[in-house]
Amino acid sequence: MRIGIVCYPTFGGSGVLATELGKALADKGHVVHFITYQQPVRLSEFNANIFYHEVRVPTYPLFDYPPYETALSSTMVDVIVNNQIELLHVHYAIPHASAAFMTKSILAKQGKTIPVITTLHGTDITLVGRDKTFAPVVSFSINQSDAITAVSYNLREETKKIFKIEKEIEVIQNFVDVRRFNKKPIDAFRRVIAPNNEKIVIHASNFRRIKRVEDVVRIFEKIHKKVPSKLLFVGDGPERPTAESLSRDLNIGDDIRFVGKQEQMEEILAIGDLFLLTSEYESFGLAALEAMAAGVPVISTNAGGLPEINEHGVTGYMSDVGNIDEMSSFAIDLLSDKDKLAKFKANAYEQAKKFDIQNIIPKYEKLYNRFCKCL
16 A cells, blocks of 8 residues: 655654554555655654655745645645555644645545545644634544544543544554563663662653643652652753753752653663653653553553553552652652562553554554555
């Protein structure tokens, strides 16, 4: 099958999932064309079945804001026509679903039908999409898709609450390549971070306000008082300066490292003992799932789709949003008990295997096959 994938090329969950999906489809013999404004960060190795098309937005003095959506639609039309694309899979509703509708309409005038599948990822629905500025377009364009999928059951229900969706929303949950994340820790790397064999706590995100990174710092302060430990902050974003300032104010800055955006998360997670995710909302929690695939237990909030992956008292613990004391207590208890920590690590890995990419890709292929009888 010849598939067009439209996504954001960044470190965010939607871009990561879309890229990994395309790579897995290519490995199975499908031809995949990525269409976005820059090469996806996870698209680093060569594959003969993968092609990348850059969306170029011309700048004119007339426009205060470059018309990306129009340029995207034009690029999609060009790629579909000249590469015999059989199906278009767009990730994140804004602006990809509306651009896909425009593309489909243009091609219909040319006598060509292109099925469109829209995958909803989270903030495209729960945050940006519900803004009155975008809501009518988001609702309309989602409903014009031939099929709609959501990455968690929670997101499906949230979408139904926020928008009047006229079609079934199918849940195909996020996935992880367990083989990639099941790595032995590099001892030399761990010794650099924790020279005295301290426990290593990890948080990874885009540092937006919804991630509540200050909570991570405050939880770590309490852990640090009871358990010799280090904290690794992976990622970057608007709240990073706040987290850095708070760590200095609490006099724990020397035991916290901000390592920025990282592509090789499997190397970092391999040395971790605990993963902290304090988000106000997560449609699924891909970062947590990747940690679990590396055998790292998760202390998280119980928001959104996190209960679908993090099993309380088995793979980690969950607390209400903002309950710093409880999350700290759970973390200290787990890090202080060697046998319990080992058990939770094993449980986390086994849970992640349920979401292995090899179990999820056939669900997408089955969905595609409903519209393209060529698999």
